[in-house]
Amino acid sequence: MRVLPIAAIAALVALPAVADEQAIPMKKAPNLDKVEANCQACHSLDYIPMNSPFPNAALWDAEVTKMIKAYGAPIDDADAKAIAEYLKSNYGS
Amino acid sequence: MITRRHLLGTAGASAALAMSGLSPNFFEAEAAGANLAPGLPEGLSTVATMEALPGKKPLIKLSYRPPNYESPLETFRTAITPNDEFFVRYHLADIPTVDAQTYKIAVGGDGIDSPVEISFDDLKKMPTVEVVAVNQCSGNRRGLSKPHVVGVEWGYGAMGCARWKGVRLKDVLDKAGLKKETIEVSFNGADGPAVDKTPDFIKSIPVWKAVDEATIIAYEMNGQPLPHWNGFPARIVVPGWTGTYWMKHVVAINALTKPQGGFWMNPAYRIPLGKFPLRDRFITQENATSTPITEMVVNSLITSHRDGSKVKAGKVAISGMAWDGGYGISSVQVSTDGGKTWSAATLGEDLGRFAFRPWRFDLVAKMGKSTVMVNAINKLGQSQTPELIFNPAGYHNNVMQNITLNA
Numbered sequence: 001m002r003v004l005p006i007a008a009i010a011a012l013v014a015l016p017a018v019a020d021e022q023a024i025p026m027k028k029a030p031n032l033d034k035v036e037a038n039c040q041a042c043h044s045l046d047y048i049p050m051n052s053p054f055p056n057a058a059l060w061d062a063e064v065t066k067m068i069k070a071y072g073a074p075i076d077d078a079d080a081k082a083i084a085e086y087l088k089s090n091y092g093s
Numbered sequence: 094m095i096t097r098r099h100l101l102g103t104a105g106a107s108a109a110l111a112m113s114g115l116s117p118n119f120f121e122a123e124a125a126g127a128n129l130a131p132g133l134p135e136g137l138s139t140v141a142t143m144e145a146l147p148g149k150k151p152l153i154k155l156s157y158r159p160p161n162y163e164s165p166l167e168t169f170r171t172a173i174t175p176n177d178e179f180f181v182r183y184h185l186a187d188i189p190t191v192d193a194q195t196y197k198i199a200v201g202g203d204g205i206d207s208p209v210e211i212s213f214d215d216l217k218k219m220p221t222v223e224v225v226a227v228n229q230c231s232g233n234r235r236g237l238s239k240p241h242v243v244g245v246e247w248g249y250g251a252m253g254c255a256r257w258k259g260v261r262l263k264d265v266l267d268k269a270g271l272k273k274e275t276i277e278v279s280f281n282g283a284d285g286p287a288v289d290k291t292p293d294f295i296k297s298i299p300v301w302k303a304v305d306e307a308t309i310i311a312y313e314m315n316g317q318p319l320p321h322w323n324g325f326p327a328r329i330v331v332p333g334w335t336g337t338y339w340m341k342h343v344v345a346i347n348a349l350t351k352p353q354g355g356f357w358m359n360p361a362y363r364i365p366l367g368k369f370p371l372r373d374r375f376i377t378q379e380n381a382t383s384t385p386i387t388e389m390v391v392n393s394l395i396t397s398h399r400d401g402s403k404v405k406a407g408k409v410a411i412s413g414m415a416w417d418g419g420y421g422i423s424s425v426q427v428s429t430d431g432g433k434t435w436s437a438a439t440l441g442e443d444l445g446r447f448a449f450r451p452w453r454f455d456l457v458a459k460m461g462k463s464t465v466m467v468n469a470i471n472k473l474g475q476s477q478t479p480e481l482i483f484n485p486a487g488y489h490n491n492v493m494q495n496i497t498l499n500a
């Protein structure tokens with residue numbers, strides 16, 4: 001129901017999560033910074049390892065596209081490509 | 094460079110804590126590896142931990158934000174699931190704390206004669222009804238799909254059964270005057286998306302289901318106010334149907350003369366037409382290939398033992414729960430020879446046709462391996478499936494379990 005500016009969201013979202021999210025073990029690899037800077041505006045990064053390693057390259061591409069097209073994630077083309085590369089290289093099949 | 098990750102971890106966290114009025118200690122999670130069912134995506138084990146949300150016991154954390162936490166198997170050894178062990182499922186990450194004093198439900202839509210606002214006090218003054226009903230996520234057991242499909246990779250625990258108390262949705266709709274042209278009734282909750290372009294989570298049900306006497310607006314769960322994480326102060330309860338329609342923190346109810354649109358009605362929460370043996374149809378939302386998910390398929394869960402458990406040779410009491418879409422469980426069949434022959438389990442207390450139905454069976458375990466296979470049958474004669482009925486979203490997984498015990 002509510003729609004707030006993103007700065008306010010950062011303060012409000014899922015209160016207990018904020019402290020613990022930093023402990024999510026993400027693979028340190030190129031483009032993780034792009035994943036961090038974009039994906040976690042809307043969700044914690046545990047969604048990525050949780051959905052692995054079964055997706056093939058096409059499926060990870062489709063997921064990134066879904067986040068942008070269906071969920072309206074404001075991710076530019078260059079970052080989208082970098083994110084997809086990170087997912088395919090580290091969490092793909 | 095300051096990333097959003099840093100913001101969330103520092104400024105965001107402090108601000109959130111300050112606004113919540115809760116001390117930081119309250120958020121210290123008991124992080125421990127979760128005991129996961131075999132067959133889930135391998136990557137899940139690197140992030141699934143036992144953690145407690147405020148007011149909850151430690152549950153299996155699948156994702157922090159939005160929060161998705163499932164109940165461990167042991168939770169389901171009683172037919173009523175305790176509030177502090179009940180699973181948590183959100184689609185969107187902006188989850189406000191709702192104040193019951195100022196809370197209102199706006200009842201409107203083009204299928205309503207005169208829109209009204211219902212306060213929490215108004216709800217409590219109306220005639221009450223109670224129903225014991227299973228709330229199960231559409232995607233429960235998605236993580237066991239073969240092949241795997243993307244989504245929240247639930248094991249067996251995205252469900253629970255509670256005694257819900259509240260008012261009939263029909264009574265609230267009648268207060269506002271329900272027009273005969275109404276085809277659907279939609280719900281919106283107080284929670285919303287993190288960015289404004291993400292579709293808000295709005296769901297509708299057919300009007301015939303909305304005016305069913307079992308469909309209620311619940312403000313109590315097992316004799317207590319709803320936990321925040323389960324929809325305080327009030328949520329929709331649609332007995333028999335999957336959890337997607339059970340709108341938490343419900344703040345808007347609209348009677349509609351046209352089908353509800355939006356991402357969460359289509360393409361989300363759809364099943365292929367004709368694949369599942371369901372009776373309830375949602376005709377105003379059907380298209381040539383798919384239909385919204387409706388009632389739960391008949392299902393059961395062995396709760397006394399995990400697959401691979403060690404037991405002592407001799408008599409072993411096997412028990413669990415069975416449930417369906419509200420027709421009622423007629424029998425639970427157990428096979429100890431891989432499905433060649435079957436015997437009836439003993440059914441436990443009947444808390445109503447929408448509730449978990451306990452069952453038990455005494456196995457005589459030999460030295461070495463024994464297997465236990467379970468199949469629940471409902472009063473329509475529907476039973477569980479021996480093989481997965483694959484569908485792209487991983488819904489309606491009611492494959493018969495076949496666990497191994499070692500003596």
